[in-house]
Amino acid sequence: MSRRRVGLLVTCLVDFFRPEVGFASIRLLEAAGCEVVVPEIQTCCGQPAWNSGDRDSSQVLALAIIDAFAGLDAVVAPSGSCIGMLRQYPAVLGDSHPRHADAVGLAGRCHELTSFLVDELGYRGGGKVQPGDGPVTYHDACAGLRELGIRDQPRTLLAAAGVSIREMDGATVCCGFGGTFCIKYPEISGAMVDDKVASIERSGATTVVAGDLGCLLNIEGRLARLGKPVRVRHIVELLGAERLGADLNVLEASAEQRP
Amino acid sequence: MSLETRSTTFPQQVRVARADANLQQALGKLKFGLTAMRGAAVAKLPEFEQLRHDAAAIRDHTLNHLDHYLLRFEAAAKARGGHVHFAPDAAAANAIVLEICRSVDARKVTKGKSMVTEEIELNAHLEAHGITCLETDLGEYIVQLRKERPSHIVAPAIHVLKEQVAETFAAHHGPALAGGRSEPAALMAEARAVIRRHFLEADVGITGANFAIAETGSTVIVTNEGNGDLTQSLPKVHIAVTGIEKIVPTLEDASTLIRLLSRSATGQEASVYNTFSSGPRRPEDPDGPEAFHVILVDNGRSSMLGSVFQDMLRCIRCGACMNHCPVYGQVGGQAYGSVYPGPMGAVLTPSLAGIEVAGHLPNASTFCGACEAVCPVRIPLPKLMRHWREREFEAGLAPSASRFGLALWGFAARRPWLYRLLSRAAATLLARLGGRRGYLARLPLGRGWTAWRDLPAPAGVTFQAAYRRRRGGDADAGKG
Numbered sequence: 001m002s003r004r005r006v007g008l009l010v011t012c013l014v015d016f017f018r019p020e021v022g023f024a025s026i027r028l029l030e031a032a033g034c035e036v037v038v039p040e041i042q043t044c045c046g047q048p049a050w051n052s053g054d055r056d057s058s059q060v061l062a063l064a065i066i067d068a069f070a071g072l073d074a075v076v077a078p079s080g081s082c083i084g085m086l087r088q089y090p091a092v093l094g095d096s097h098p099r100h101a102d103a104v105g106l107a108g109r110c111h112e113l114t115s116f117l118v119d120e121l122g123y124r125g126g127g128k129v130q131p132g133d134g135p136v137t138y139h140d141a142c143a144g145l146r147e148l149g150i151r152d153q154p155r156t157l158l159a160a161a162g163v164s165i166r167e168m169d170g171a172t173v174c175c176g177f178g179g180t181f182c183i184k185y186p187e188i189s190g191a192m193v194d195d196k197v198a199s200i201e202r203s204g205a206t207t208v209v210a211g212d213l214g215c216l217l218n219i220e221g222r223l224a225r226l227g228k229p230v231r232v233r234h235i236v237e238l239l240g241a242e243r244l245g246a247d248l249n250v251l252e253a254s255a256e257q258r259p
Numbered sequence: 260m261s262l263e264t265r266s267t268t269f270p271q272q273v274r275v276a277r278a279d280a281n282l283q284q285a286l287g288k289l290k291f292g293l294t295a296m297r298g299a300a301v302a303k304l305p306e307f308e309q310l311r312h313d314a315a316a317i318r319d320h321t322l323n324h325l326d327h328y329l330l331r332f333e334a335a336a337k338a339r340g341g342h343v344h345f346a347p348d349a350a351a352a353n354a355i356v357l358e359i360c361r362s363v364d365a366r367k368v369t370k371g372k373s374m375v376t377e378e379i380e381l382n383a384h385l386e387a388h389g390i391t392c393l394e395t396d397l398g399e400y401i402v403q404l405r406k407e408r409p410s411h412i413v414a415p416a417i418h419v420l421k422e423q424v425a426e427t428f429a430a431h432h433g434p435a436l437a438g439g440r441s442e443p444a445a446l447m448a449e450a451r452a453v454i455r456r457h458f459l460e461a462d463v464g465i466t467g468a469n470f471a472i473a474e475t476g477s478t479v480i481v482t483n484e485g486n487g488d489l490t491q492s493l494p495k496v497h498i499a500v501t502g503i504e505k506i507v508p509t510l511e512d513a514s515t516l517i518r519l520l521s522r523s524a525t526g527q528e529a530s531v532y533n534t535f536s537s538g539p540r541r542p543e544d545p546d547g548p549e550a551f552h553v554i555l556v557d558n559g560r561s562s563m564l565g566s567v568f569q570d571m572l573r574c575i576r577c578g579a580c581m582n583h584c585p586v587y588g589q590v591g592g593q594a595y596g597s598v599y600p601g602p603m604g605a606v607l608t609p610s611l612a613g614i615e616v617a618g619h620l621p622n623a624s625t626f627c628g629a630c631e632a633v634c635p636v637r638i639p640l641p642k643l644m645r646h647w648r649e650r651e652f653e654a655g656l657a658p659s660a661s662r663f664g665l666a667l668w669g670f671a672a673r674r675p676w677l678y679r680l681l682s683r684a685a686a687t688l689l690a691r692l693g694g695r696r697g698y699l700a701r702l703p704l705g706r707g708w709t710a711w712r713d714l715p716a717p718a719g720v721t722f723q724a725a726y727r728r729r730r731g732g733d734a735d736a737g738k739g
Contacts, residue, residue: 016686018718019725038723053645053653057669061672146632181622187270190711225711
């Protein structure tokens with residue numbers, strides 16, 4: 001198979017909060033034999049607008065993503081939620097939109113990262129987890145699980161990396177993030193994330209891992225508020241961890257260069 | 260639009276629900292009860308997925324030809340000596356029931372469980388005209404005594420602990436029977452003893468109908484307590500009140516749906532009673548009512564036909580969506596302020612009552628998709644809730660703070676250069692505010708987040724900035 005040119009949809013949350021997840025994604029895709037391209041003009045997939053009922057904004061952002069990733073063999077994101085959104089672009093534009101066919105094309109070649117590695121590339125990895133991570137439990141993020149059918153792929157990759165998972169009860173129950181939901185209905189969201197924290201604690205794991213940064217920020221924020229010493233990691237941070245130090249140096253250097 | 264709701268004050272009701280220790284204890288049992296039982300029943304039926312597919316097809320076909328099947332039902336029911344009434348709205352349905360009751364000079368009515376009669380507030384209407392209504396389903400009876408509304412479409416009193424039931428019975432029944440009031444079985448025996456007297460005194464029995472079969476003109480109730488059978492067979496008159504969408508073409512179709520309904524609702528392979536009513540008592544029948552009326556209620560349903568919300572009319576009222584909904588699991592049914600709570604209510608309530616009063620309901624969802632995953636007729640509930648958000652946005656009904664925030668964010672997200680500028684500045688600022696701990700406990704304009712959570716501070720430099728620097732500022736690097 002010729003080397004695939006893969007566009008990385010960084011996602012707005014990774015771009016803003018956890019750039020190391022973006023670098024780890026690139027390393028994993030390169031290790032799996034892909035040429036990785038990062039279009040600069042990407043901002044956000046438009047999900048906040050779409051789920052708030054703002055179709056016009058959703059269409060503008062969908063078209064921007066369609067254009068940014070034109071001509072690539074695949075579009076991959078370290079997020080089931082954002083890929084789930086890209087798969088809805090045909091519905092966002094509607095059947096009669098002149099770019100509908102482009103949206104269908106993009107929807108057919110976009111993939112969440114772990115499923116792309118395992119299902120499309122047959123990659124199993126084998127990287128080593130950083131020492132000190134301790135027992136790990138995996139939270140199944142809703143969009144990845146129920147919209148994209150991602151359940152075994154991350155576990156396959158973690159197992160190949162030598163991670164044994166202590167499954168929590170209710171691993172597939174929503175953590176309460178829900179995008180703008182967590183801000184609009186904080187009492188409900190807070191109660192949901194408390195249930196998730198309780199499940200994590202019952203598992204006995206010292207690290208919780210998931211494939212979507214929205215859930216992870218929510219869970220990490222609640223753990224921090226409660227003073228719980230559980231570590232929170234995006235799955236690619238474990239799988240692509242061997243070169244984390246090098247990229248962190250780049251990050252720090254970049255930070256220092258700022259005026 | 261005649262469904263009464265208290266949905267505009269949903270956030271306040273959420274706070275009350277979260278602070279109610281009894282309710283939280285009751286809700287805690289949900290996931291180990293109905294949810295686990297459904298899971299076990301589905302695991303034992305390999306063709307469950309195929310049944311869901313078939314059931315959705317049956318419902319779609321019927322809805323696409325609803326006029327035809329309604330008329331067939333009417334003809335078949337009349338041929339068996341039944342009466343069929345079409346009620347365009349709640350007021351019409353209530354008037355028809357009252358007229359039938361008056362025609363037999365009814366003073367007392369017993370009722371089987373019926374969500375449509377809750378929707379049209381039939382009890383209040385009949386009581387206002389001097390007719391006593393007694394709910395005979397145990398959960399409905401408890402809720403009626405407590406002057407509450409059902410909190411669940413299948414288990415109306417799921418929000419009430421057995422200790423609270425004991426208190427309610429003590430207040431209404433006087434001294435306990437020999438069995439006391441500490442065990443559920445004793446409470447049930449007490450309720451049975453009280454309710455049984457009323458069955459014999461009732462002039463009219465009113466039930467709902469899980470299905471109305473066009474082929475035979477029969478209505479069907481799927482129950483577990485036997486109260487529905489006594490309600491409809493002992494009094495002189497049986498009135499079945501149901502929605503126009505409950506029609507199914509054939510007996511065979513009804514049995515397909517019943518196989519799904521029982522498993523989805525309570526995890527039973529079959530409910531205890533599946534009762535088919537076809538007309539009044541015939542001369543050779545040992546029992547049965549002298550008159551059989553079916554009232555088919557529209558009350559906003561026909562406006563959903565042919566709209567993006569038509570799929571919602573496939574609903575067979577199993578309650579699986581609310582049993583599996585993490586939002587319902589935190590707040591219970593009464594917080595929704597609508598007869599129909601949970602995910603199905605979040606779609607149906609705005610359809611029947613208007614989005615302007617029910618806007619919170621489709622918004623109070625994370626779109627986790629658990630409801631759609633278990634729906635026996637595969638209703639795309641998150642998609643339909645999103646459609647309601649779109650209607651709300653288009654009508655300018657969304658809260659101004661969220662519209663403003665969204666507009667600001669959208670303005671930047673459409674302009675990559677501006678977005679990068681702002682996100683870099685914000686990342687720098689928040690990283691500094693996060694300090695060495697790396698978390699922000701307070702945020703300007705971010706109380707929704709920080710009321711419960713710290714905000715993990717950003718790394719301080721965005722991925723795009725770090726990536727471009729790593730690429731040595733090569734502007735073309737990575738351009739698709």
